[in-house]
Each structure stands twice: as structure tokens, then as C-alpha cells.
Amino acid sequence: xxxxxxxxxxxxxxxxxxxxxxxxxxxxxxxxxxxxxxxxxxxxxxxxxxxxxxxxxxxxxxxxxxxxxxxxxxxxxxxxxxxxxxxxxxxxxxxxxxxxxxxxxxxxxxxxxxxxxxxxxxxxxxxxxxxxxxxxxxxxxxxxxxxxxxxxxxxxxxxxxxxxxxxxxxxxxxxxxxxxxxxxxxxxxxxxxxxxxxxxxxxxxxxxxxxxxxxxxxxxxxxxxxxxxxxxxxxxxxxxxxxxxxxxxxxxxxxxxxxxxxxxxxxxxxxxxxxxxxxxxxxxxxxxxxxxxxxxxxxxxxxxxxxxxxxxxxxxxxxxxxxxxxxxxxxxxxxxxxxxxxxxxxxxxxxxxxxxxxxxxxxxxxxxxxxxxxxxxxxxxxxxxxxxxxxxxxxxxxxxxxxxxxxxxxxxxxxxxxxxxxxxxxxxxxxxxxxxxxx
Amino acid sequence: xxxxxxxxxxxxxxxxxxxxxxxxxxxxxxxxxxxxxxxxxxxxxxxxxxxxxxxxxxxxxxxxxxxxxxxxxxxxxxxxxxxxxxxxxxxxxxxxxxxxxxxxxxxxxxxxxxxxxxxxxxxxxxxxxxxxxxxxxxxxxxxxxxxxxxxxxxxxxxxxxxxxxxxxxxxxxxxxxxxxxxxxxxxxxxxxxxxxxxxxxxxxxxxxxxxxxxxxxxxxxxxxxxxxxxxxxxxxxxxxxxxxxxxxxxxxxxxxxxxxxxxxxxxxxxxxxxxxxxxxxxxxxxxxxxxxxxxxxxxxxxxxxxxxxxxxxxxxxxxxxxxxxxxxxxxxxxxxxxxxxxxxxxxxxxxxxxxxxxxxxxxxxxxxxxxxxxxxxxxxxxxxxxxxxxxxxxxxxxxxxxxxxxxxxxxxxxxxxxxxxxxxxxxxxxxxxxxxxxx
Numbered sequence: 001x002x003x004x005x006x007x008x009x010x011x012x013x014x015x016x017x018x019x020x021x022x023x024x025x026x027x028x029x030x031x032x033x034x035x036x037x038x039x040x041x042x043x044x045x046x047x048x049x050x051x052x053x054x055x056x057x058x059x060x061x062x063x064x065x066x067x068x069x070x071x072x073x074x075x076x077x078x079x080x081x082x083x084x085x086x087x088x089x090x091x092x093x094x095x096x097x098x099x100x101x102x103x104x105x106x107x108x109x110x111x112x113x114x115x116x117x118x119x120x121x122x123x124x125x126x127x128x129x130x131x132x133x134x135x136x137x138x139x140x141x142x143x144x145x146x147x148x149x150x151x152x153x154x155x156x157x158x159x160x161x162x163x164x165x166x167x168x169x170x171x172x173x174x175x176x177x178x179x180x181x182x183x184x185x186x187x188x189x190x191x192x193x194x195x196x197x198x199x200x201x202x203x204x205x206x207x208x209x210x211x212x213x214x215x216x217x218x219x220x221x222x223x224x225x226x227x228x229x230x231x232x233x234x235x236x237x238x239x240x241x242x243x244x245x246x247x248x249x250x251x252x253x254x255x256x257x258x259x260x261x262x263x264x265x266x267x268x269x270x271x272x273x274x275x276x277x278x279x280x281x282x283x284x285x286x287x288x289x290x291x292x293x294x295x296x297x298x299x300x301x302x303x304x305x306x307x308x309x310x311x312x313x314x315x316x317x318x319x320x321x322x323x324x325x326x327x328x329x330x331x332x333x334x335x336x337x338x339x340x341x342x343x344x345x346x347x348x349x350x351x352x353x354x355x356x357x358x359x360x361x362x363x364x365x366x367x368x369x370x371x372x373x374x375x376x377x378x379x380x381x382x383x384x385x386x387x388x389x390x391x392x393x394x395x396x397x398x399x400x401x402x403x404x405x406x407x408x409x410x411x412x413x414x415x416x417x418x419x420x421x422x423x424x425x426x427x428x429x430x431x432x433x434x435x436x437x438x439x
Numbered sequence: 440x441x442x443x444x445x446x447x448x449x450x451x452x453x454x455x456x457x458x459x460x461x462x463x464x465x466x467x468x469x470x471x472x473x474x475x476x477x478x479x480x481x482x483x484x485x486x487x488x489x490x491x492x493x494x495x496x497x498x499x500x501x502x503x504x505x506x507x508x509x510x511x512x513x514x515x516x517x518x519x520x521x522x523x524x525x526x527x528x529x530x531x532x533x534x535x536x537x538x539x540x541x542x543x544x545x546x547x548x549x550x551x552x553x554x555x556x557x558x559x560x561x562x563x564x565x566x567x568x569x570x571x572x573x574x575x576x577x578x579x580x581x582x583x584x585x586x587x588x589x590x591x592x593x594x595x596x597x598x599x600x601x602x603x604x605x606x607x608x609x610x611x612x613x614x615x616x617x618x619x620x621x622x623x624x625x626x627x628x629x630x631x632x633x634x635x636x637x638x639x640x641x642x643x644x645x646x647x648x649x650x651x652x653x654x655x656x657x658x659x660x661x662x663x664x665x666x667x668x669x670x671x672x673x674x675x676x677x678x679x680x681x682x683x684x685x686x687x688x689x690x691x692x693x694x695x696x697x698x699x700x701x702x703x704x705x706x707x708x709x710x711x712x713x714x715x716x717x718x719x720x721x722x723x724x725x726x727x728x729x730x731x732x733x734x735x736x737x738x739x740x741x742x743x744x745x746x747x748x749x750x751x752x753x754x755x756x757x758x759x760x761x762x763x764x765x766x767x768x769x770x771x772x773x774x775x776x777x778x779x780x781x782x783x784x785x786x787x788x789x790x791x792x793x794x795x796x797x798x799x800x801x802x803x804x805x806x807x808x809x810x811x812x813x814x815x816x817x818x819x820x821x822x823x824x825x826x827x828x829x830x831x832x833x834x835x836x837x838x839x840x841x842x843x844x845x846x847x848x849x850x851x852x853x854x855x856x857x858x859x860x861x862x863x864x865x866x867x868x869x870x871x872x873x874x875x876x877x878x
Contacts, residue, residue, distance in 0.1 A: 012663075012665045013665050013666075013667040013676075014464075015467060015477060015480060016464075016467050016468065016471055016477065016665065016676070017463070017464030017465060017466075017467035017468040017471075018464075018468075018665065018667050018674065018676060019667050019669060020459060020464060021460075024456070024482065025453075025455075025456030025457075025459060026456060027456075028454060028455050028456035029455065029456040029457075032455060032456075038454060038455065039483070039484070039486075039489055040454075040481060040482065040483055040489060040492075040493065041454060041481070041482040041483075042479060042480070042481045042482070043463065043479065043480035043481070043482075044478070044479055044480075045478070047478075050478055050479060050500075053479075053496075053500055054479065057492075057496045061489075061492055075646055120647075120650075166839070166840075207514055208559075211559075224451075226451045226452050226455065226457065227452070228452040228457050228458050230458060235457065237452075237455070237457060285759075286732075286753070288732075291736070292732075292735050292736050292738070292739025292740070292744075292748070293725075293727075293731075293732030293733065293734070293735030293736035293739065293751060293753065294732065294736045295732070296731050296732030296753040296755075297730070297731050297732035297733045297736050299731070300731025300732065300753070300755060301731070301841075301842070301845075303806070303807050303808065303841055304808065305731075305755075306755055306756070306809075309731070309755045310755055310756040310758070310759055311752065311753045311754045311755040311756055311759035311763070312732060312752070312753040312755075313750065313751075313752055313753070313763065314725070314732065314735040314739070314748075314750045314751040314752070314753070315750045316735075316739060316744075316745055316748045316749055316750040316751075317745070317749045317750055317793075319749070319793075319794065320749055320750035320793055323792065323793075324750070324752065324763060324792060324793075353762060353763060354756075354758075354759055354762075354763075355758065367742070368742050369742065369743065370745075400605070401605075402740075402742055403740070406740075
């Protein structure tokens with residue numbers, strides 16, 4: 001790709017692993033969509049010398065653009081603007097308009113009783129209103145403004161943004177609209193990105209098919225392919241120049257030919273998206289044991305989900321299964337709480353209690369304790385009850401620790417719901433993913 | 440600090456933001472606990488030139504140790520060992536013992552029907568069994584072995600580990616026990632790390648107190664303090680040399696004096712830990728609307744939670760509130776679903792239905808839709824029902840988007856439960872955090 005960028009994430013709390021960085025990945029995706037190739041992400045603490053070293057490294061790697069996040073607060077340890085300005089050999093000047101803009105924000109935020117003129121407050125505002133000579137300020141959405149410093153001899157264009165992800169994301173459109181960044185972007189390629197998602201497909205199987213593609217598809221090497229296993233699903237993301245779209249189409253044909261049963265999405269849609277589409281106005285409820293609310297939480301993660309999610313029961317105890325989901329106590333006594341019989345009864349109980357069209361249940365051994373020889377840790381039984389149809393049950397065995405088992409179970413539940421809805425719907429094609437064998 | 444390290448995370452899927460890196464933060468915390476100062480984390484894709492550039496950068500920064508993650512698979516695009524070996528000027532030699540070890544793992548994993556001698560498989564195994572001259576292999580827990588390359592002129596000690604977090608973490612103890620890493624660690628400081636957690640405390644208030652501490656506490660500058668706001672809680676982590684423990688103790692006294700009401704933990708315990716301790720054998724259930732299962736999911740996240748979590752109801756619809764939690768329909772009609780009256784009835788319904796000692800409820804406007812003038816997005820009502828006591832209700836207004844409101848609501852629910860349990864228990868001291876004002 002013709003335009004390369006580096007991202008510098010600052011902040012001791014990120015460097016030391018106490019909070020997970022969200023800005024690097026977010027900026028990376030945004031830049032890719034703009035046709036910019038992100039070559040490096042670097043993370044440093046709140047020490048100016050380390051930040052300077054990273055800026056110098058990126059400049060020496062001849063990136064065209066550097067984006068930094070963090071270190072723009074009013075306090076003494078927030079040093080990004082001063083450090084970047086020094087690196088660029090530019091003086092800092094007070095921007096009086098910006099100073100008043102920040103003061104007004106703080107006054108509004110703290111209320112009339114607050115004295116924005118008090119020593120430390122005004123000093124902090126003044127610090128935040130310092131802009132390197134020749135740089136364009138990016139107005140704050142919180143209180144910290146950003147700056148864009150145009151490229152100069154040996155130094156690429158640098159975009160300086162605040163650390164809070166909400167502020168950074170809100171300020172990004174303004175930052176990329178500045179003349180300096182627009183100039184960099186004008187040299188970027190016209191790139192496409194396409195995502196294929198599979199469920200129940202092993203990485204090794206996909207790798208095998210990609211090896212076939214290498215010889216079978218002319219110009220295959222012009223596709224940049226990344227595969228990634230996430231929550232039991234295998235995502236394959238391909239980037240290519242707009243002119244190479246036919247090469248990608250050939251690959252897509254080959255993959256569907258080999259793995260059509262496992263591939264559930266070729267248009268970027270997630271199983272969550274497909275579930276909503278497959279519901280098509282029908283109502284859903286949940287009955288969860290080992291997932292403890294994760295399935296319901298994932299369904300209600302979506303704005304507007306109250307239109308089709310009626311609710312769920314987390315039946316962590318046997319009594320709860322009987323009292324709130326009408327699972328007969330003797331069924332639990334006979335088959336155990338982790339059984340397809342109980343899973344079916346749980347789903348049917350939720351269907352009836354919530355008056356929904358479909359209900360899904362999970363009951364399993366999340367671990368680390370509770371495993372037996374016949375039902376080891378990772379064993380999970382699912383039930384899908386659909387009004388007017390026989391209830392479907394499935395048993396799976398998932399690898400990994402408690403968190404992984406709960407996460408894989410949640411994803412599996414969503415796939416089972418989509419499959420059941422499509423099977424019940426004669427309009428839909430009858431292809432669906434196979435059960436995963438130890439994803 | 441005397442010993443500095445750099446971490447290099449490789450993988451296009453991490454660089455491009457498609458999966459969140461877990462290895463950088465994990466390694467960083469591990470190294471800090473060993474008294475090693477992590478100066479830089481760098482992330483690159485699967486391109487050897489970019490990896491080499493990052494290794495050279497870290498070497499030039501004079502770090503004593505580099506840890507890399509990722510790029511150790513059997514396929515052609517996994518190039519970390521070869522790239523690091525070339526950077527160190529060391530040849531790669533086949534380790535026959537390692538080759539057979541990997542072959543045995545794959546044979547066991549794929550089953551008897553699988554031919555480990557087939558061309559591509561054996562070639563992949565042989566690639567993974569290549570070890571730089573003079574390096575110590577780290578036996579695999581998956582199929583990818585790591586290597587530790589001792590320091591040499593101008594090049595620090597380099598630890599090469601695989602990308603899957605489970606494998607990397609399992610192999611870490613072996614890696615740091617190698618002679619080369621042990622030698623680096625023997626020069627590290629004896630460092631302490633202490634965490635203070637507050638709820639309902641603003642960052643600006645803490646900053647004010649830290650400014651006081653700067654002048655009031657001798658040698659204050661020897662403490663390295665990081666503050667971080669997470670899920671509505673303010674964490675302050677302090678690192679200091681063992682000899683400076685009295686300085687930290689003085690700071691702790693000052694903070695407790697100023698913010699004793701907000702500080703809920705000085706020993707590293709989380710609110711989740713404290714909830715379990717405060718339950719002290721009592722049983723809990725949940726009744727959730729806007730959090731849609733997140734409170735139950737968080738409670739059951741913990742191994743062994745089935746001993747005290749009986750279950751919960753996600754009552755996303757009004758009917759579910761009435762049918763499964765016995766909330767009178769007229770109560771909802773009169774006060775609205777988002778009201779303290781309904782919150783109280785939901786909690787009491789869960790208490791009765793699940794037969795628990797305590798129950799907590801959430802009902803609110805998570806957004807983006809559904810807000811009104813009197814109950815804007817972010818308004819959440821909580822109820823805490825405790826057997827034999829009057830039910831407590833609280834209304835809060837949280838900032839942010841749907842995800843943030845749901846996350847802040849979940850944390851708030853946990854704090855309310857801890858507070859209610861302590862208030863009800865005459866043995867416990869009666870200090871508890873104040874409600875947060877827009878955290």
C-alpha cells in the first residue's frame with residue numbers, strides 16, 4: 001500500500017496492563033478503511049523520553065502519518081502536546097479562543113458554583129490551550145482539544161488526540177478533515193475489505209483450502225488475508241485493491257465450494273445480526289444455567305432489543321429450574337441437571353412462561369469444578385423450543401477454562417437459534433453450519 | 440528501575456484491530472511483579488521487516504529483555520523465530536527431540552487415523568522445531584514451542600512465545616526459569632505494588648489530594664502512581680521499592696482521611712470479592728431489566744458461585760415483570776417500568792421466587808431510545824430486598840452510551856448489595872461508598 005501510518009498509544013495505565021487499550025484497534029480499523037496501511041502500533045507510559053523515542057522510530061520507518069492518543073489532560077503528567085511539539089521543533093503558543101472555549105465547557109460541566117478562575121483550574125485550562133506553531137487545533141468534545149501538525153522535513157503529519165475513546169472517536173472526523181491529513185489521505189489506495197465468517201471450521205482446514213487457492217487462483221498473492229478465531233467462530237478478513245475484486249470473488253467461490261456448510265456470513269453480518277433477521281418479528285426468551293445470563297445479556301446488548309426479547313430465567317439452582325421453568329424435579333433427579341431432557345424442559349418452560357415463539361436453554365459444566373467422567377468440564381446441553389414444533393436438543397463439549405466455556409456456549413446458543421428459525425421457515429435455504437469439533 | 444523490558448506483539452489480526460491483544464497487558468503485569476519496568480509495547484503485523492525494525496528499536500532503547508508473542512505456527516506466514524534469529528545473527532538448527540515431541544502432540548490431538556508423516560504436516564512440524572543456535576527451547580503446551588535467546592553484544596535477551604494467550608501464559612514460568620532470563624531478573628528491584636479502589640470519587644478530587652500529598656509527605660516522589668477509571672470505579676495503583684513502604688503508608692493514611700467514604704478497598708480486593716465475603720453463606724438472586732442478564736452473568740462468572748447464586752429473572756417485558764416476578768400490572772401502569780416502586784417489587788419478587796436472603800433489581804433506560812424528559816437515557820432505578828428488612832431503592836443517572844450505562848449499572852448493583860449486606864450486619868463497620876455523581 002502506498003500510505004503507511006503508525007499509532008502511538010500513551011498512558012501508564014495501558015502500558016502496565018491495567019486497562020485494555022481501545023484506541024489502537026479503533027484507529028487501525030478507521031485508517032484501513034481510508035486505505036492507509038497501519039505498520040506499527042506502539043504503547044508507552046507517561047514518560048516524555050519514551051514517547052519521543054517512539055515518535056523518532058516511526059519517523060525513521062518513513063510512515064506518512066502518526067496518530068497519538070492520550071496525555072492531553074490538565075495535570076502535570078499529561079505531556080503529549082509538549083513532547084510532540086518539541087519533537088517537531090515547534091514552539092507552543094496559547095490559543096486564546098481555545099482557552100475560552102475550554103473554560104466555558106468546564107463552567108457548564110461543574111455548574112455555576114464552581115470558580116473556573118481559581119488558580120489550578122485556570123492553569124490547567126491554559127495548559128490545554130497551548131498549540132504548536134503552525135498546527136491546527138481539533139476542538140474538544142470533552143475538555144481536551146487535539147492538534148494536527150503538518151508534515152515537515154523528516155517528520156510526518158502528526159495527529160494528537162485525547163485518550164478517552166468516546167472523545168477520540170468523536171474528534172476523529174474533524175481531525176481527518178484538516179488540510180494536513182486530507183493531503184496524506186489523497187495519496188491512499190482505493191482498498192476494499194471483505195469478511196467471511198464460519199462456524200465449526202478448523203483453522204487448519206481453512207489453511208489447506210488457502211493453499212489450494214494459491215495455485216488455483218491467478219493473482220491470489222494480491223489478496224491480503226487474515227484469519228482469526230473468536231468466540232468459536234473463524235473470521236477471515238481479506239483486503240484488496242478495488243481492481244482486484246475478481247480475484248477475491250474467485251476465492252469466495254472456492255471457499256463456499258469447500259466449506260459452504262460452515263460459512264454462515266459473506267457480507268460482514270454477525271450471528272447476532274442474523275438472529276434478529278431470522279426472528280423476523282417473532283419473540284424470544286432464554287433459560288440459562290451455566291451461561292448465567294450471558295445469552296440474555298448478548299441478546300439485549302442491541303438497541304431496540306426490547307421489541308423481541310421478552311426476557312429470560314437464570315436457573316442456577318435445581319429449585320429455580322422447577323419453580324420458574326416448570327422442569328419436573330424428578331426429571332432432574334433421573335437425568336441430572338446437565339442433560340438434554342432438562343435442557344428441553346428448560347427451553348419449553350421459558351417458551352410457555354414468557355409466551356414467546358422461540359426459547360433457547362443452556363445447562364452445562366462450566367468448571368473448574370463439577371465435572372464427572374461422563375459429563376466432564378465443558379459438557380453443555382442446549383434446548384431450542386419453537387412454538388408448534390418438536391423441541392431440538394444438542395450436546396456439545398467445549399475446551400478451555402470457565403470463561404471460555406461460557407463464551408463458546410453463548411455463541412453456540414445463538415447459532416442454534418438461527419438454525420432452528422431457518423429450519424422452521426420454508427422460505428429460507430436449508431444450509432447451516434455443522435457443530436464445531438473443539439473449535 | 441534498574442531493569443527495563445520491551446514487549447513485541449505480532450499478528451496482523453491484532454495490528455488491524457480485529458482482535459484485542461491480551462498478551463501485552465498480561466506480560467506487562469507479570470514483568471512488573473518481577474520488578475521489571477516495561478518501557479515499550481509494540482505491535483506489528485506478519486511482515487518480517489516491521490518486526491525487525493521493532494526489535495532494533497528496542498535494542499537501541501537499551502532494554503534488558505524483549506518478549507515477543509505470536510507468529511510461531513506451522514504455516515509460511517509465521518515468521519517470528521526466523522526473523523528473531525536473523526536479527527540476533529544466529530543460525531537455525533533442527534532440534535530432533537523437539538520435532539518428535541511436537542509430532543507426538545499432533546498425533547495425540549488428531550487421533551490415530553491422522554498421518555503425521557504426510558508432507559505438509561511433517562514440514563510444518565520441522566519448521567516449528569527449528570531453534571536458533573545457543574537458544575533454549577521452551578516446550579510447547581499447544582504445538583508451538585518458544586525459545587529464549589541469551590543476550591549478546593548489542594542485543595538483549597529475547598523470549599519468543601506463541602500468540603494464543605493460554606499457551607503463552609502456561610509457558611511463561613518455564614521461560615523465566617531459563618538461565619538467560621533468570622540472570623536478567625536477578626538485577627531487578629524488589630518492588631511492591633498496592634491498589635486502592637474507590638467508588639463515587641472523581642478523578643479531579645483524587646488529583647487534588649495527590650497535590651496535597653506532594654508537599655505533605657516526604658519522599659512522595661518515590662511513589663509511582665497510576666489512576667484509572669474503570670466501570671465507574673476509580674483505581675489507584677502505586678508502585679514503590681520495598682524500602683519506601685512507609686511513604687506509601689503515609690499516602691494511604693492521607694487518602695483514607697480525605698476519601699474514606701469512597702474508598703472501598705485498600706487490599707486489592709474487588710467489589711465482586713467483597714460481595715462474596717459479605718454474603719457470608721447467604722443466598723442471592725437477581726431481577727434485571729435494563730442490564731438484561733449482566734448482573735447475573737457477573738455474579739456467576741466466579742467459580743463456585745452456584746453455592747450462593749440461586750438464579751435471576753431477566754424481565755425485559757412488562758408481562759415478564761408481572762408473570763415471573765409478581766410485579767402488579769397496575770404498579771407498572773401507575774409509576775412506569777422505570778420507577779423505584781417497580782424496582783422494589785422486582786427485587787421482592789426475586790427474593791420470594793428464588794427463596795434467597797437478598798435480591799437486587801435493575802430497571803432503567805439504557806438507550807439510545809426510550810428516554811423521556813423526566814426519565815432521560817441513563818436513568819436507572821435499583822431495588823435491594825433483604826429478608827426481614829425494608830427494601831431499599833435508589834435512582835441513579837449514568838452518562839454514556841447503551842454499553843456504558845449497562846456496565847455502570849451492573850457495577851452499581853454490586854456496590855448496593857455489599858452496602859445493604861453490611862448495613863444489615865451489626866458486626867460490620869458502617870462505612871460505605873457514597874453514590875457516584877456522574878463518574
